[in-house]
Amino acid sequence: MLNYLEASIGRKFNYTVTFTTGFALCIACGAFVLADISLLREHMARNILVLAKLTGTNSSGALIFEDKIGAKDILMNLDAEPHVVSAALYTSDDQLMVRYFRKSTFPAKVPERLPEDYLGYEGNQLIVVHRLKFDGEAIGGIYIASDLKGVEVHAYHLIKIIAIILIVTLIFSVFLSTWIQKKLVRPILALTKLVNKVAKDNDFSLRATKTSNDELGVVMDGFNVMLDQINHFAFYDHLTNLANRHTFNRLLDSSLILARRNKQRLAVIFLDLDNFKRINDTLGHGIGDLLLKTEAKRLLDCVRGSDYIARIGSEKSSGDRSVARFGGDEFAVLINDIRHPKNAGIVADRILAALSIPVLLDGYNVFTTPSIGIAIFPDDGEDADILLKNADTAMYQAKKEGKGSFRLYHQDMNANAHKRLSLEEQLRKALERGEISLHYQPLINGYTGKIKGAEALMRWENSVFGTVSPIEFIPIAEEIGLITKLGEWALLTACRQAKYWSDQGLKPFQIAVNLSSVQFHQDGLVGIIENVLVESGLAAENLVLELTESLVMKDSEKSIGALNQLKTMGLQLAVDDFGTGYSSLSYLKRFPIDYLKIDRSFIKDVTTNLEDASITTAIITLAHSLNLQVVAEGVETIEQEAFLKGKGCDKMQGYLYSKPMASSQFEQYYKAHTKVLCKLLE
Amino acid sequence: MGVLNRSNILLGISFCEYLRSIERSLLPIGLMCVLFVNSVPSAFADSIRIREEKIKVAVIYKLLKFVEWPEESIRDGDSFCMCIVGKNQFGNTLDNLNGQHIKGSVVDVAYPSSIEQLDYCHALFITGADDGELREFLRQDSSRPLLTIGESDGFIDRGGMIGLFTKNNRVRFEINVKSAKNNGLAMSYQLQRLARKIIQ
Numbered sequence: 001m002l003n004y005l006e007a008s009i010g011r012k013f014n015y016t017v018t019f020t021t022g023f024a025l026c027i028a029c030g031a032f033v034l035a036d037i038s039l040l041r042e043h044m045a046r047n048i049l050v051l052a053k054l055t056g057t058n059s060s061g062a063l064i065f066e067d068k069i070g071a072k073d074i075l076m077n078l079d080a081e082p083h084v085v086s087a088a089l090y091t092s093d094d095q096l097m098v099r100y101f102r103k104s105t106f107p108a109k110v111p112e113r114l115p116e117d118y119l120g121y122e123g124n125q126l127i128v129v130h131r132l133k134f135d136g137e138a139i140g141g142i143y144i145a146s147d148l149k150g151v152e153v154h155a156y157h158l159i160k161i162i163a164i165i166l167i168v169t170l171i172f173s174v175f176l177s178t179w180i181q182k183k184l185v186r187p188i189l190a191l192t193k194l195v196n197k198v199a200k201d202n203d204f205s206l207r208a209t210k211t212s213n214d215e216l217g218v219v220m221d222g223f224n225v226m227l228d229q230i231n232h233f234a235f236y237d238h239l240t241n242l243a244n245r246h247t248f249n250r251l252l253d254s255s256l257i258l259a260r261r262n263k264q265r266l267a268v269i270f271l272d273l274d275n276f277k278r279i280n281d282t283l284g285h286g287i288g289d290l291l292l293k294t295e296a297k298r299l300l301d302c303v304r305g306s307d308y309i310a311r312i313g314s315e316k317s318s319g320d321r322s323v324a325r326f327g328g329d330e331f332a333v334l335i336n337d338i339r340h341p342k343n344a345g346i347v348a349d350r351i352l353a354a355l356s357i358p359v360l361l362d363g364y365n366v367f368t369t370p371s372i373g374i375a376i377f378p379d380d381g382e383d384a385d386i387l388l389k390n391a392d393t394a395m396y397q398a399k400k401e402g403k404g405s406f407r408l409y410h411q412d413m414n415a416n417a418h419k420r421l422s423l424e425e426q427l428r429k430a431l432e433r434g435e436i437s438l439h440y441q442p443l444i445n446g447y448t449g450k451i452k453g454a455e456a457l458m459r460w461e462n463s464v465f466g467t468v469s470p471i472e473f474i475p476i477a478e479e480i481g482l483i484t485k486l487g488e489w490a491l492l493t494a495c496r497q498a499k500y501w502s503d504q505g506l507k508p509f510q511i512a513v514n515l516s517s518v519q520f521h522q523d524g525l526v527g528i529i530e531n532v533l534v535e536s537g538l539a540a541e542n543l544v545l546e547l548t549e550s551l552v553m554k555d556s557e558k559s560i561g562a563l564n565q566l567k568t569m570g571l572q573l574a575v576d577d578f579g580t581g582y583s584s585l586s587y588l589k590r591f592p593i594d595y596l597k598i599d600r601s602f603i604k605d606v607t608t609n610l611e612d613a614s615i616t617t618a619i620i621t622l623a624h625s626l627n628l629q630v631v632a633e634g635v636e637t638i639e640q641e642a643f644l645k646g647k648g649c650d651k652m653q654g655y656l657y658s659k660p661m662a663s664s665q666f667e668q669y670y671k672a673h674t675k676v677l678c679k680l681l682e
Numbered sequence: 683m684g685v686l687n688r689s690n691i692l693l694g695i696s697f698c699e700y701l702r703s704i705e706r707s708l709l710p711i712g713l714m715c716v717l718f719v720n721s722v723p724s725a726f727a728d729s730i731r732i733r734e735e736k737i738k739v740a741v742i743y744k745l746l747k748f749v750e751w752p753e754e755s756i757r758d759g760d761s762f763c764m765c766i767v768g769k770n771q772f773g774n775t776l777d778n779l780n781g782q783h784i785k786g787s788v789v790d791v792a793y794p795s796s797i798e799q800l801d802y803c804h805a806l807f808i809t810g811a812d813d814g815e816l817r818e819f820l821r822q823d824s825s826r827p828l829l830t831i832g833e834s835d836g837f838i839d840r841g842g843m844i845g846l847f848t849k850n851n852r853v854r855f856e857i858n859v860k861s862a863k864n865n866g867l868a869m870s871y872q873l874q875r876l877a878r879k880i881i882q
Contacts, residue, residue, distance in 0.1 A: 061872025064744050070875055135747045135785060 010185040017177035022170050029162045037155050044083075044126055048146055049119050051081060052130040056142040059089055060134040066091070068098050075100035083146040085125065090114035090141040097140065114141040124148055187211045191220060204231040237325040239289060240296035248324030248332055252384045255336055259377055262337075267344035269333040270391035271299075271351065271372040274403040276329035283364055290361045291368065292329060299323055302354040303333055303347070332391070341376045341408060348372045348406040356404060369404030371395050380409045390414070419465075424480055426462050427473055431482075431489060435461050438493050439660035442669065443512065443631065446649045451670055453510030455546070455653060456494035457660045458486065478518055487519040488528060495536035495543060497663055502542070506670055512544035512574065520547060521558075526565045533569075540570030546597065548576050560590060567592040574631065579619060588626060595651075596623045600634025603654070607639045620647045735775045737853050738846055742831055745844060745855065746784050746805060750868035755827045756804065761790040765803035769810035776807070805829040808842070827866040838881055843867070847878075854878045 004015060055074060062071035071089050078084045078100055086108035088099040094114040101108050118129040126148060131141040194208050204227055208220040235247040243251070252268065259266045273279075273295060280288035300323050322334040333351070338344055355370045373395025381387040394409040401407070430436050440454035460468045477483040491513050498511035519525065533540055545566065563573060574595035579602055598619050605612045616632075623630045632644050635654030644652060658669055746762075756762060762784045766776050782789045794800055797816075804827075808816055811834050830843045837845035838858035843865075845856045856879035862869050874880055 058872075061748065061870065061876050064747065065741075065876050067876055136783065 008185075009188055010181045013181035013185060014174070014177050017181070018170065018174050021173040021177075025166055025169055029166055033155070033158055033162055036158055037151060040151055040154055041121070041126075044146070044150060045119055045121075045128075048126055048128045048144055049130065051078075051084075052128045052142050052144050055087070055144070056089075056130055056132040059142065060132060060139055063089060063091065063097070063132065063140040064134060066097075071098045072100070078102075078144070081146070083148075083150050085145045085147050086110050087142065087144040090143070092138050092140045094141070108145065110143055110145070114143065121148075187216055187220075191216075191223065195223075198227065202234075204234050237296075240293055240325050242296050242300065242331070243322075243324040245324060245326045245332075248322075248326070248334065249384060251322060252334055252387070255334060256377060256384060259336065264337045265339070265341070265379070266377045267335040267338050267341070267347075268375045268377070268387045268391045269335065269344065269348060269351070269372060270326075270375070270388070270395045271331050271333075271355075271370045271406075272395065273329040273355075273368045274371055274399070275368060279366060279368065283361075283366070287361050287364060287366065291359060291366055292325075294359050294361070295355050295368070295370075296323075296325060296331070298354045298357075299331055299333070299351060302350050303335075332388075338376075341374075341379065344374045344376065345406065345408060348374055352404070352406060371399040371403050372406035373398055373409065374406060375409045420476070423465065423468070423473065423476055426464055427460070427476055427482060428480070430460055430462065431486065435463075436486065436489070437461070437662065438490060438497070439662055440497075440666045441653055441660040442658050442666070442673075443510070444652045444657050446632075446645055446652055450507075451673055452651060453498075453512065453542075453544070454666065455512040455514075455660075456490060456497070457514070458490055459660075474516070478516065483516050483518050484522060487516055488532070490514075491529070492532050492536060495532055495538040498542055499536050499538045501667070501670075502538075504667075506667075508542060510542050510544055510572070511538075512546050514546045514576065517548070520562070525562060526569070529566065529571070530569065541572065544572040544574050544595065546574045546576040549578060549580065560592075563592050577633075579615065588622075588628075593628060595629045595631050597631040597633055598649075600654075603632050603634045603640055603644075604636075607637070607643055613643070616644075617647055620649055624648065732775070734848065734853070738833065739775050739778060741846065741853050741855065742805075742807060743779060743782060743784075745831070745873070746829070748870040748873045749805075749829055749862070750870070751785075751804060751827050751829075752866050755866075756785060756787055760787055762787040763803045763805070764789050764791045765794050765800065765806045766791060766809060767794060767806065767816065768808045769812075800828065801826060803828055805831065808832040808834070808837075810834065829862070829867055838879070843869075849878075856880070 004012065007015065055078065058077075059071055059074045061067070062074060075087050075089060075098060078087050079102070084102060086099065086101045088110040089097045090113070091097045096110070096112055096114075099110050114131070115129050117131055118127060120127060124147065126146045128144050129141060132139050190211075191208055194206060198204060198206050207224050207227060210217050210220045235244060236242065237244045255266055258264075273291070276288070276291075279291065303323050322336075324332045324334075326332050333347070335344060335347060351372060352370060355368070359366045359368075373391045373393065375381060375387045375391035375394060377387055380390045390409045390413075393413045394407045397413045398405050398407040407413075426435075437459050438456045439459050440456055442451045443453045443455060444450070445452045458470050458474075460470075460473050462468055474483070477486050494511045494513045498509045502509045522528075529543075529545075533543065566573065572594045573592065574597055575591075575593055576597050577599040578596045580599045596619060598616060602612045602616050602619075606616050607613070620630050629650040630648075631651040631653060632640075632649050633653050635641055635644065635652045635656045637656060640654075641652065641656060661669060746764075764776075764779055777791055779789045780791050792799075792803065794803065800806060806828055808830065830841075831846065832842045832844075833846045835847075838856050838861070841858070841861050843858050843862045845858075847854055847856070855873075855877055857869055857873055857877045858881040859869050859874065860881055
């Protein structure tokens, strides 16, 4: 009873039915008993009235003739009615004539005078008073009192019987309800079992079988719908409605089993959207999501349309599962039973074409291309993990070699990937380990031949890879977000060095440091440079920041602002590799630059190639007319030097003078060079 | 109602009790009454007799209630003819029956002078100790439902239906049910119970 709420449904049902039945039965039986007893009492009252009337009529002679003995005799007849307790006859003037008592109840009382007509229960007796008439005249009356033992006995027996019936019925109803509840409760229990199984096994493919059309049937339907939805969510990507990674992996596993058994090839195609991050950042995540949806649909249509769709057994088109979104902007496609690896390439081509079409999203015309990597079973791997990894590696290679293309996996790629991964790892620790150093290439004054300063260049000496050139590690640093830290370090180190050399007497020493795009566009650049100057103690005029053309030209308004700030501080600004980028000449006059550095490609053939010579000359003239100084990079021969000197090039830099050197070597070089010069001048 | 009211009948039923009630106040006289009931001076004896007569009349009146006449003989609205014959010593007492109600009819007391006049009677009270010329009459059964009441000895033996007598200072009666039945009359069993003697 106490555990009603905790009990199982079946038991609850049993309790309820039994309780209800019991309750109803008790009420019914109680009412029945009451009604029966009430009827009995009525009956008894009627009977006693009849008795009174009969006896009274019988006594009319005795009453009229005042025959006491006769009257007494008549009353004695009441012995026959065992419940009569006492009786009396009265004469016509209401006087008591004769009385009667049942022996055992003596001395019961009778009224001394005849009362008014009465029929009813007084205390524990049934009383009747009846006035008698004979031939229209009142001749007296009769009084009879009877006990209620009859009722009591009857009630006792009745209740006994009713109780037995009640108990028997209750027991029967318990059995009946137990039997019925089994039938009713069974579907609920089945549903419970199903729920438990789904939860335990995480198997969302199970469904409940509907057994009735009542509310339980509705629940089952609802439950099945929910399972459908969960199934969908569990196995499909919400945004694109493609399969999710988990589902794809399962499909891949089962496809591999089949492919192994049937000795077939299959292809795993891995792709992502180039520059997706940039699109997301610039146009917002809403557009990003729309783009993903569009490309996903295109991908699906494209794959479905091809002849090589995965179908396994008699399942409904698992083409739905053979295209998946792996997360972010990465997608995977599984193609079963391909005859030759190059067929996968055909599919990849189609995908390329389909996904590269510009998309109109929310008013923006968005361009994107996929980078695709393909791995073939069993050629490129026997197992799902390896195939996926290799497809990913191939995709990365495609990216590296110029996006918007596909690559079939090749063993060597792995080495590259490995190497790249390793390089990344090493680079992360490089700064801490002090593997990064600055080398300095001297800048020579074009007129005097004196050393005016140096350009600082980063070098990396790694235990594993040896010397790694900046061309290799700078892009990696940019990609892994290390460039800012490196750049700051380089800046600080260079400034300190310059200050040191200045203090050492190496004349006012100008140091040139390259600034990467990322560094230039970061917030707080000015602040950082200020800090560096303060920390190093270097005067701002002694610092030259070298920026590439493209860097400067991009976001020109903002760039101008930043450059102006830097100029205000007193820095010198140089445009590196001038002539090779997008340069817009109109910007030149707006940008607060001090130097133009002519790219080495022009200097290389300046003495042998007329065009190079013309261009170089033109640059020098242009710069001078704008009050800018010119630095020539990559001067290697005396002829080049002579030519440049002749054109009035302000500064020169190159192997003719020196390769970039470590600081100690530079000092030595400086001393030696100055001595020579002094000697020359002497 | 005069003589025949309730209290009187009550007192009358046992005139012995009545006498006794007088005796209480007149004890010696009462004793003498009991002892010398027959030798009392005639005036006193007369008064006793009158009492007895009154009682008999009351009894007769009550008796009538317990006899059933056939339907045709008493109709609603008709009068009930109570005939008196014989040496009438009852005087006016019987007249008191006049106007009483019997079975929905009004009693009419009559004193027929011939047997033929008896045709109209419902009940006939033959007074006196001797039936006289009606002896023969009594023995006959006729189709005429006529209740015969007498106070002579052996009245019912001679064919009379109800015989009154005094015993132990009480007026009692004996009945001849057979005779009544033969004349189309029915006697209530109550009479049978109360009667001293019954001829079936």
